[in-house]
Amino acid sequence: MKNFEYHTPTKLIFGQGVVEKLPDILGSVGKKILLTYGGGSIKKNGLYDKVKGLLIDFEIFELPGIEPNPKYNPSVLDGVRLCKENNIEVILAVGGGSVLDCSKAIAAGALYDGEPWDLITHKVPTNGALPIVDIITMAATGSEYDGGGVISRTETNDKVGYMDSHLYPLCSFIDPTYTFSVPKKQTIAGVADAINHILEQYFVAESSILTDGMCEACIRSLMENVRIVIDKPDDYQARAEIFADATLACNGIFSIGNSYSGWPMHGIEHALSAYYDITHGEGLAIITPRWMKHILNEKTLPRFVKYGVNVFGIDENLSSIEIAEKTIEAQYMFFEEIGIPMHLKDVGIDDSRIEEMAHHVAVNEGLDTEYLFAPLTEQDIVEILKDSL
Ligand code: NZQ
Numbered sequence: 001m002k003n004f005e006y007h008t009p010t011k012l013i014f015g016q017g018v019v020e021k022l023p024d025i026l027g028s029v030g031k032k033i034l035l036t037y038g039g040g041s042i043k044k045n046g047l048y049d050k051v052k053g054l055l056i057d058f059e060i061f062e063l064p065g066i067e068p069n070p071k072y073n074p075s076v077l078d079g080v081r082l083c084k085e086n087n088i089e090v091i092l093a094v095g096g097g098s099v100l101d102c103s104k105a106i107a108a109g110a111l112y113d114g115e116p117w118d119l120i121t122h123k124v125p126t127n128g129a130l131p132i133v134d135i136i137t138m139a140a141t142g143s144e145y146d147g148g149g150v151i152s153r154t155e156t157n158d159k160v161g162y163m164d165s166h167l168y169p170l171c172s173f174i175d176p177t178y179t180f181s182v183p184k185k186q187t188i189a190g191v192a193d194a195i196n197h198i199l200e201q202y203f204v205a206e207s208s209i210l211t212d213g214m215c216e217a218c219i220r221s222l223m224e225n226v227r228i229v230i231d232k233p234d235d236y237q238a239r240a241e242i243f244a245d246a247t248l249a250c251n252g253i254f255s256i257g258n259s260y261s262g263w264p265m266h267g268i269e270h271a272l273s274a275y276y277d278i279t280h281g282e283g284l285a286i287i288t289p290r291w292m293k294h295i296l297n298e299k300t301l302p303r304f305v306k307y308g309v310n311v312f313g314i315d316e317n318l319s320s321i322e323i324a325e326k327t328i329e330a331q332y333m334f335f336e337e338i339g340i341p342m343h344l345k346d347v348g349i350d351d352s353r354i355e356e357m358a359h360h361v362a363v364n365e366g367l368d369t370e371y372l373f374a375p376l377t378e379q380d381i382v383e384i385l386k387d388s389l
C-alpha cells in the first residue's frame, strides 16, 4: 500500500427534505449569493421555487443557462463578472455536475485578477475561491464531493480538468427525490460515468483487498439499482443508493494507497465531448469495452479476472483469458441492456476527426507515461476510437 493523504472538507447533507437546512448553512457564510443553474430542469421540478422561498432573507443574483459540458465563454466569464460586480460572498449551485463544475471555476475566478483560463489550465496557482454550496440534482460526476471541475472551450476543442483543493464545495445537499425527474438518458449516462470512475481506479498495478472490495461493491450497487430505476424512476431507495455510490466514486476514497492509472478513458472521452459536445457518460460507456479489449495482456489479465468474477459472477473455473473475454463482453452487454448507444456513430461521431482527436489526447493527457498501468500511445488511441465507431 502506498503512502497517501486523504482529506475531503465537504460536508454532505443527504436525504429527503434536507434542503430545508439551506438557510442555516448559507447564513454562516454570507448573504450575497450567486445562484447558478442550468437550462430549466430546476424550474420544472419545483426546486427553483423551493430555494427562492427558503432564501427570502438573502440577496440573490442569478446565472442561468449553464449548459452540459459547461463552457468557459460565456458561462464562466459571465459568472466571474457577476461575482466581481456584486461582491458575491457565496455561490449556490443548483443542478447537475455541469452547473457545479462551472460554479467551481467561477468561485476561483472571482478571487483572481487575471484571465480565469490561466487558473483552469493550472498555468497559475489557485490561491483561493469563494465558498461553494450546492444542491446536486444528478447522480453522476461526484463533483459534489470532489475538488475538480471540467470546463470546455469550444473554439479550441479543449475540455480541461481543473483540480484544486480550494474547489471542494463547503456543503453539498443531496436529496435523491430531486433525481426522480432525471430522464432515462441522463440517468443511465450518469451511472455509466460513476462506473467508469471506479474502473479508472480499479485497473491499476497496486491495489488492496479494501479498495478492490469498495470498488466492486459500488459497481454492483450501481448495476442493480439502475435496473430498478429504469422501471420505476421514483424508487427512493434505488435512487438514494445510486446517489451515494456516485458521490463516493470520484472522491478518491476508493483508491487510497493504490497506484494511479492516469484515467485513460476520461482522457479520451473528454476529446469526444470537446469536439462533438456529446453526453460524457455515453462517451465513456462506448469507450470502456474497447479500451478493455485493447489493454488486455499478460500484465493486466489478473485485474480482469478479479473484476469479472466478483462483479459479473463469471465462473472462476474457466481459464483466465476466457474470464477476461467474458468480462469485457459482460461490460458491453450491461451498458447495452440499460439502453446506452454503444457506437460512436450512434452519437453522431464518424471517422473524419479520429486522428485529430487522438493527437489532441496524446498531446494533452499524458497517457503514454511509462509508470501508468496500461500506457497508451497516439496510435493506441486511434485504434480504440476506430474500434468504437
Ligand atoms: O440544464 P438542466 O435543465 O438542469 O438539465 C440537465 C442537463 O440537460 C439535466 N438534469 C440535471 N438534473 C436534472 C436534470 N433533468 C431533470 N431532473 C434533474 N434533477 O441533465 C442534463 C445533464 O446535466 P449535466 O450537469 O451536464 O450532467 P452531469 O451531472 O453528468 O455532468 C456532466 C459534466 O460533468 C463533467 C463531465 O465531463 C460533464 O462536463 N465531469 C465532472 C467531474 C467532476 N467534477 O469531478 C468528473 C466527471 O468525470 C466528468 O468529467
Ligand code: ZN
Pocket (backbone or CB within 6 Å): 141, 193, 194, 196, 197, 266, 280
Ligand atoms: Zn466522468
